[in-house]
Amino acid sequence: MKSYLCLLWASSILGAPVNKQRQKVLLISFDGFRWDYDHDVDTPNLDKMAKDGVKAPYVTPPYLTITSPSHFTLLTGRYVENHGVIHNMWFNTTTKLKKPYYQTQFVNEWWDNGTLPIWITAQRQGLKAGSLHFPGTASSYQGENAMKKEVEPGLYNYKNETAWRVNTDKVMGWLRHEDLDFVSLYFGEPDGVGHKYGPDSPQRQEMVKQVDRTVGYIRHSAEQHGLTDLLNIIITADHGMSTVVRKRPDDITLYKIPGFSFSDISFYLLDYGPSGMLLPKPGKLEKVYNTLKGVHPHLHVYKKEEMPKHLHFAKNDRILPIILWADPGYLINHLPVQFNKGEHGFDNQEMDMKVFFRAVGPAFRKNLVVEPFESVNIYPLMCHILGIQPEVNDGHLNATKCMLVPKTTTSKGVDLRQNAFTGLAAVTGFLAVVFIVAMSYKIFKKKSKSERGGNMDEIF
Numbered sequence: 001m002k003s004y005l006c007l008l009w010a011s012s013i014l015g016a017p018v019n020k021q022r023q024k025v026l027l028i029s030f031d032g033f034r035w036d037y038d039h040d041v042d043t044p045n046l047d048k049m050a051k052d053g054v055k056a057p058y059v060t061p062p063y064l065t066i067t068s069p070s071h072f073t074l075l076t077g078r079y080v081e082n083h084g085v086i087h088n089m090w091f092n093t094t095t096k097l098k099k100p101y102y103q104t105q106f107v108n109e110w111w112d113n114g115t116l117p118i119w120i121t122a123q124r125q126g127l128k129a130g131s132l133h134f135p136g137t138a139s140s141y142q143g144e145n146a147m148k149k150e151v152e153p154g155l156y157n158y159k160n161e162t163a164w165r166v167n168t169d170k171v172m173g174w175l176r177h178e179d180l181d182f183v184s185l186y187f188g189e190p191d192g193v194g195h196k197y198g199p200d201s202p203q204r205q206e207m208v209k210q211v212d213r214t215v216g217y218i219r220h221s222a223e224q225h226g227l228t229d230l231l232n233i234i235i236t237a238d239h240g241m242s243t244v245v246r247k248r249p250d251d252i253t254l255y256k257i258p259g260f261s262f263s264d265i266s267f268y269l270l271d272y273g274p275s276g277m278l279l280p281k282p283g284k285l286e287k288v289y290n291t292l293k294g295v296h297p298h299l300h301v302y303k304k305e306e307m308p309k310h311l312h313f314a315k316n317d318r319i320l321p322i323i324l325w326a327d328p329g330y331l332i333n334h335l336p337v338q339f340n341k342g343e344h345g346f347d348n349q350e351m352d353m354k355v356f357f358r359a360v361g362p363a364f365r366k367n368l369v370v371e372p373f374e375s376v377n378i379y380p381l382m383c384h385i386l387g388i389q390p391e392v393n394d395g396h397l398n399a400t401k402c403m404l405v406p407k408t409t410t411s412k413g414v415d416l417r418q419n420a421f422t423g424l425a426a427v428t429g430f431l432a433v434v435f436i437v438a439m440s441y442k443i444f445k446k447k448s449k450s451e452r453g454g455n456m457d458e459i460f
């Protein structure tokens, strides 16, 4: 009897027959959506999302403030030095080979280097996950893939609003009809127009209007798919955008720097906006470092072990021994081959690198503006809403839990209390049945004794 009661009790406490359904999360990134892009454009749908949910004035992305490293931070909650996707470009310092952004999406070992993205963690804990176009989607991780995944084809038109709607409906279908719990969804703009025309251009403003219409469509589609009460939508970005001035008299072009010679360099990543990395030849590190350090007032030169701590961009073998970055307005050139009017990749403390953040759904409070936070904290927030155990990460739920409705903040406690109540009720019911059976048996026995062959119907 005792063991029976324990089993009954345990199943009531640990089982999952909680009335409410598990909440879902849709993480959306609009590439290069700077924190203030809604300040100079009419954005009724983004405004409504803020009213119906939570807004942060801005969020700080990790350094290096470029696409793949920052997106992998959203998926893992780790700083770039810890998750290892340190650049958009895969490279090999021995063979000197480099692959551009899109090709690097398909270099599995670049992504699968020890840190698990949330898709895999969720799936290992019994949930279903998917991803559409989000950087990192093409790769497998420890042999596992997101259950539903779609990678954009080469030469993809990232601007097409109709395709944005088709993709939106597709992921809503995954969430509704295939019961996925987590989906990450990526849109490649307004990064493209920010680069080409600059962050202050009318083209960027037009693209923000397209983003706003799409946000309205996303929420409408969620409603049409009957997901409003279950789905939490988080919209953010990977980095901001800053105006750069080309052909300035004081531009930073390495081959022009007196004493600097590429013959001292074994491998380099340059001509990538305002950031660069150098691998000097053996015995040349001090020479290269001393030649570059302090040579230009807007060029920052660091040995990786001396990198400012707040950048979290040092402790990884993939990071090259000398790291360079420029102040806003400047680029770092090997040769003067860069033509963009807007760039990112600057220090993440620069306001131009900060990103946008909105969240809406059953887990989130309404009409709330929270303090700015770092984007490493989005991962533990998503794990909490999904009810999964996060991997080791650099974020803290404390940084974001103020945006959650109290029920979700204490959901484990509430569930436990609910379960405890259910358990008590079950045990009480069970004891009542035992009592009735015991009493009945007693009466039956008594009756049998006195009447011989008494009818059970009389007893009940």
Ligand SMILES: [Zn+2]
Residues within 6 Å of the ligand: 031, 032, 066, 067, 068, 191, 238, 239
């Ligand atoms: Zn980007």
